[in-house]
Structures are given as C-alpha cells and as structure tokens.
Amino acid sequence: MNIAGLEVLLVEDEIIIGFALDDLVSDLGARTTLVTTIENAISTLAVRKFDLAILDVNLHGELTYPLADLLSEQGCLFIFATGYGAVAHPDRFANVPTVSKPYSSTEILAALKQTETT
Amino acid sequence: MNIDFEQVLGLSPNPYVLMDSDLQLVWMNDAYLRATMRERGAIIGRKMFEAFPSEGESFQLLSSSLEHVLKTGEPDEIALIRYPIQNRDGSVDTHYWSATHTPILRDGSVEFILQHTVNVTEIEKLRQTRDEMGIMRRAQSVQAENLSLKNETKALLDYFEHAPSFTAVLLGPDHRFGAANEAYRKLVGREDLIGQTVASVLPEVVDQGFVTLLDKVYQSGEAYLGQQEELSLAVDGQPEHQKFVLNFVYQPIFDDDGSVSGIIVQGHDVSQEVQAIERQSVLVNELNHRVKNTLSIVQGLAMQSLKDREAEEGRAIFNARLRALAAAHNLLTEAYWKEALVEEIVKATSEAAVGEAIRQFDLDGDRVMLEPQAAVSLAMIVHELCTNALKYGALSSDKGRIKVRWKRDPEAASRFIFSWEEKNGPQVSTPQGTGFGTRLISRGIDQNGEESAIITFDPKGMRYTMRAGYFQQ
Numbered sequence: 001m002n003i004a005g006l007e008v009l010l011v012e013d014e015i016i017i018g019f020a021l022d023d024l025v026s027d028l029g030a031r032t033t034l035v036t037t038i039e040n041a042i043s044t045l046a047v048r049k050f051d052l053a054i055l056d057v058n059l060h061g062e063l064t065y066p067l068a069d070l071l072s073e074q075g076c077l078f079i080f081a082t083g084y085g086a087v088a089h090p091d092r093f094a095n096v097p098t099v100s101k102p103y104s105s106t107e108i109l110a111a112l113k114q115t116e117t118t
Numbered sequence: 119m120n121i122d123f124e125q126v127l128g129l130s131p132n133p134y135v136l137m138d139s140d141l142q143l144v145w146m147n148d149a150y151l152r153a154t155m156r157e158r159g160a161i162i163g164r165k166m167f168e169a170f171p172s173e174g175e176s177f178q179l180l181s182s183s184l185e186h187v188l189k190t191g192e193p194d195e196i197a198l199i200r201y202p203i204q205n206r207d208g209s210v211d212t213h214y215w216s217a218t219h220t221p222i223l224r225d226g227s228v229e230f231i232l233q234h235t236v237n238v239t240e241i242e243k244l245r246q247t248r249d250e251m252g253i254m255r256r257a258q259s260v261q262a263e264n265l266s267l268k269n270e271t272k273a274l275l276d277y278f279e280h281a282p283s284f285t286a287v288l289l290g291p292d293h294r295f296g297a298a299n300e301a302y303r304k305l306v307g308r309e310d311l312i313g314q315t316v317a318s319v320l321p322e323v324v325d326q327g328f329v330t331l332l333d334k335v336y337q338s339g340e341a342y343l344g345q346q347e348e349l350s351l352a353v354d355g356q357p358e359h360q361k362f363v364l365n366f367v368y369q370p371i372f373d374d375d376g377s378v379s380g381i382i383v384q385g386h387d388v389s390q391e392v393q394a395i396e397r398q399s400v401l402v403n404e405l406n407h408r409v410k411n412t413l414s415i416v417q418g419l420a421m422q423s424l425k426d427r428e429a430e431e432g433r434a435i436f437n438a439r440l441r442a443l444a445a446a447h448n449l450l451t452e453a454y455w456k457e458a459l460v461e462e463i464v465k466a467t468s469e470a471a472v473g474e475a476i477r478q479f480d481l482d483g484d485r486v487m488l489e490p491q492a493a494v495s496l497a498m499i500v501h502e503l504c505t506n507a508l509k510y511g512a513l514s515s516d517k518g519r520i521k522v523r524w525k526r527d528p529e530a531a532s533r534f535i536f537s538w539e540e541k542n543g544p545q546v547s548t549p550q551g552t553g554f555g556t557r558l559i560s561r562g563i564d565q566n567g568e569e570s571a572i573i574t575f576d577p578k579g580m581r582y583t584m585r586a587g588y589f590q591q
Contacts, residue, residue: 015495015561019554060491 001113004029006051011041011067012081013059017101021054021081024105041067045074052112053078057087068093077115079108135233139188141166144230153237155206176201180217187219188228194219198238214242282386287371288316289380293332295319296380305362305387307353322352322359332381335368339378342368344385346392363392399454406451413444438471439501445470446497450490457589458493460486460524460534467497471504475513483524486534489589495563496536502555503538503582511580512543527585534588540579548575562586
C-alpha cells in the first residue's frame with residue numbers, strides 16, 4: 001500500500017512514542033498530524049478530514065472507541081495500536097487491524113493495507 | 119277519643135316530671151318518685167335545683183340543657199349525667215342519669231318542660247367495669263410491650279453476638295470479661311471467657327503490652343486507638359503463636375459518677391488487608407524489576423545494533439536518555455506509581471545528566487506532584503535541557519549558571535509553571551533544524567497545550583517556560 005501524500009491522523013498519548021510514529025509514517029511519505037488527547041483529536045476532526053488514522057486504544061486511561069466511531073462516520077480508515085497484548089475490541093471494531101507496541105513500519109503498513117480489504 | 123294523658127303518663131313505668139318555665143316542679147309520675155326516692159309532697163311546687171341540689175359539672179350540664187330548651191323551644195338530651203341523690207336514710211349515692219327535656223309550647227313560648235329521665239347507674243357501672251377491663255387490656259399491652267422490648271434487647275444482643283467486628287466488654291480494674299461476641303471468641307480461640315480476667319485467659323498478650331495498655335485506659339479514662347498493631351495469640355492451644363494485624367479501640371465505660379467501670383474492646387482483623395498491601399508492594403517491585411530489565415535488554419540491543427564507530431555519539435545519547443527514563447521509573451516505583459515530586463524529578467534527572475556540574479544549578483520551587491506519565495515526560499525534558507546546556511549552553515562553561523523554578527500557577531488552579539534560565543554561558547544562537555530534544559522540550563508535558571511551552575534563544579542565555587497541570591490527591 002502506498003500512503004505517500006495521504007493525510008494521516010496519529011493519536012498517541014506517550015509523546016516519545018508519538019514522535020517515533022510520526023517519523024515512521026512521515027518516512028513513508030504521508031503527511032502527519034499528531035495529537036495526544038481525545039479532545040484534541042475531536043477538535044481536529046471537526047475542521048479537517050483525514051485519509052487514514054492510527055489510534056492508540058488507551059489514552060490516559062480513556063478508550064478511543066468513541067473517536068473510532070467518529071472516524072467511521074467520516075469514512076476515514078483507521079487501525080488501532082496498543083501497548084497491551086491481545087485486546088478484545090467491542091464487536092463493531094472486532095475486524096479493525098491492530099498493531100502491538102513496539103511496532104515497525106512494516107507492521108503499520110501491513111495493518112493499513114488490511115483496512116482496504118475489510 | 120278522649121284520652122287522659124295525665125293518667126297515661128302517670129301510670130308509665132318511665133319516670134316523668136313536668137316543670138314550668140321557672141323550673142318549678144308542677145307534676146311527676148310515681149315512677150319518677152320511685153326513681154328519685156322522694157315523696158310527692160316533699161318536692162312538688164319546688165324548683166328543680168332546690169328539690170335536687172347539685173353543683174359543679176352536674177348542675178352546669180342540667181341547667182344549661184334546661185336553659186337551652188327554654189331559649190330555643192327545642193328538645194334537648196343529656197346522654198349521661200352524674201347526679202347524686204339523697205337516700206331515704208339521709209346518705210347520698212351517686213347515680214347516673216340519662217335525660218330528655220321536651221318543651222311544651224303555648225303561643226310560641228315554652229310553658230312547660232317535660233323531663234323524661236332514666237336511671238342508668240347500673241348501665242354506667244357496667245360500662246365502668248368494661249373500662250376497668252380496658253385497664254386490663256392496657257396492662258396486657260404493656261406486657262406485650264415488655265415482651266417486644268425483651269425481643270428487641272435480644273435482637274440487639276444478636277447483633278452484638280454476630281457483628282463482624284470483634285467486641286468484648288471488660289469490667290473492673292483487672293479487666294474481667296463481661297461479654298465477648300462470636301468474632302472475639304473466634305479471634306482468641308476461646309469460649310469460656312465470661313468472668314475471667316484478660317491476663318488469665320490470654321497470658322501471651324501480657325508480655326505484648328496489651329494489659330498495660332488496658333490499665334492505662336482504665337486509669338486515665340482516655341480511649342486508645344490501635345492502628346495495624348501486631349498481636350500474637352496462642353490459638354486453639356497450638357504451641358505456635360498465630361500473628362494478627364488488628365485495628366482496634368479500647369473505649370472506657372463510665373459510671374454515672376464519671377469513674378471508669380470497664381472498657382469496651384472493639385475492632386477488626388486487618389491481617390489480610392495488610393498482607394494484600396504487602397503483596398501489592400512485592401508485585402510493584404517485581405514489575406519495576408522487569409521493566410528495568412527490559413530497558414537493559416533494549417539498551418543491549420541498541421549497543422549491539424549500533425556498533426560502528428560513527429554511531430558512537432548516538433550510542434552515548436541513547437544510553438543517557440535511557441538512564442533518565444530508568445531514573446524516572448525509580449522515583450515512581452518508590453511511590454507505587456501514584457505520583458512523583460517535581461523537585462525530586464528535577465534533582466535526580468539533572469544530577470544523572472550533568473554529574474558534578476550540578477553545583478552550577480540553582481533549584482527551587484513549590485511542593486508539586488505529577489502523575490506518572492507527566493513525571494516521565496518532565497524527566498525526559500529536563501534530561502534534554504541538561505544535555506543541550508552541556509553541549510551549547512551554560513554548562514559548556516564553568517561560569518555558566520542555570521536557575522530552575524517550579525511554582526503553582528497563581529492564575530490557574532491545579533497548574534504549575536516550570537522555568538529554566540541559563541546565564542553566563544557562551545552566546546546563544548537559534549539552532550538550525552529541530553532535533554528530538556528540541557521537539558520534546560517545545561511540546562512540554564501538558565496533554566492539551568500545544569503552546570504551553572516556550573523556548574527563547576536569548577543570546578545571553580537560553581530560557582524555557584512550561585505550564586502544565588499537576589496531580590492532586
């Protein structure tokens with residue numbers, strides 16, 4: 001999957017991991033926007049549309065599923081990233097590709113590719 | 119048909135008396151004379167209240183009824199009137215009467231009042247008997263109440279007996295058991311407590327100072343509160359004493375005259391809670407150990423992967439950053455990953471990063487706590503500020519000074535201001551491009567504040583200000 005030139009929203013509360021993810025996705029040629037809270041993500045989504053999104057499941061103890069609902073409504077494809085092992089998502093997100101931390105660009109790309117087929 | 123009503127009324131077994139508007143008795147039948155035990159000659163022509171003297175309530179009742187009839191021309195009834203009557207022998211008996219006063223009108227005004235009266239003394243006596251029965255009923259209900267009080271007391275005793283906290287009542291200066299509930303007996307493993315002293319039943323607690331404590335409470339009248347106190351008991355006669363951790367109170371019982379007559383012992387076994395906390399602490403330590411181990415493995419992997427000479431600088435930077443992260447973790451582990459003091463984060467991180475150059479620092483601030491994630495972020499920021507200062511700023515010269523301050527924000531609740539000011543270092547110029555350090559520093563630790571951190575590259579020295587929320591318990 002070629003994500004060069006696409007607008008990608010990155011939601012990650014751990015800023016150093018966010019930087020690494022930002023670098024990783026930028027290196028793949030995408031244009032990135034990094035936010036660290038659900039609030040900021042929602043206000044960003046209110047004014048801009050994205051082609052793809054990568055969501056950390058747990059932001060400061062708050063789950064990002066409502067954000068995922070918002071993205072679904074907007075028709076934006078997204079994947080989850082998580083620091084926990086196997087995560088049981090709610091049924092409506094059962095098929096959303098999920099990468100575990102620490103992840104590599106290969107894993108991120110593979111997961112993003114999956115979103116096109118599901 | 120011509121009926122002689124005087125004869126009819128005269129023969130009636132019901133007592134009748136007729137009085138005129140002056141209440142003068144003008145006619146009565148024989149039944150009336152029998153009922154009132156009077157001779158006709160003694161009362162005829164006399165006024166009602168002269169013939170039958172009365173006072174108080176009875177007089178009031180009768181006269182107001184008669185007056186009412188005279189005034190309104192309407193009949194009136196007295197359901198029950200107590201009216202004493204003099205017997206033939208001169209003694210007086212109390213009689214109860216029921217009376218009807220019927221006006222007999224001529225030209226619209228009352229000419230006569232016919233009183234029909236019935237002696238209801240017997241009925242009244244029956245009623246009184248019934249009321250006395252009522253007293254019996256009341257007595258019965260008091261008895262029932264007593265029974266319910268007894269039941270209530272029993273219920274309270276049941277609560278006492280089955281209360282989850284152990285409770286005992288000790289009486290007298292030698293602390294004899296007056297009562298001990300199930301939980302207490304279970305704790306000490308004995309059933310036969312009542313009447314015995316604490317020292318005789320539980321000799322093992324004497325050496326542990328509990329009897330001395332009881333003496334003190336008894337003598338001073340001041341309660342004693344024991345928090346997580348250890349107690350060894352010889353349970354079930356086993357040679358091995360069992361250890362308990364107890365929260366309890368020795369509460370003096372006062373007499374009416376204010377002197378201590380006993381002590382209530384009440385509390386609960388918190389051994390399991392204390393064990394749970396200890397277990398949790400072991401778990402947190404274990405977790406920390408593993409996290410640090412993992413960090414070491416990451417470090418090793420990085421070193422192995424970046425073996426080239428060219429990568430030497432990168433390795434050093436990476437190692438230092440990893441150490442800063444590990445140091446922040448250490449601080450957090452000490453507080454069970456709940457919070458960390460800004461002061462400790464700043465001191466520990468700077469010391470680790472600059473070594474002896476720490477004496478070029480001037481550190482001071484308020485007592486501000488950070489939650490774990492923010493604490494780690496601050497540690498990383500301070501680390502980057504230190505390495506920048508060593509490379510390009512105040513710490514690259516011996517004369518350089520760094521003033522670091524952290525204060526509660528007077529304008530925003532639960533927020534603090536962190537500032538870093540370098541001076542006496544080499545002249546500062548704005549760096550080209552943005553490395554990881556600058557990126558991290560300029561982001562700050564505030565989750566929402568994109569513009570919460572400001573870096574100023576003043577030629578005289580770099581300045582940095584950051585605002586963020588702090589942790590409140």
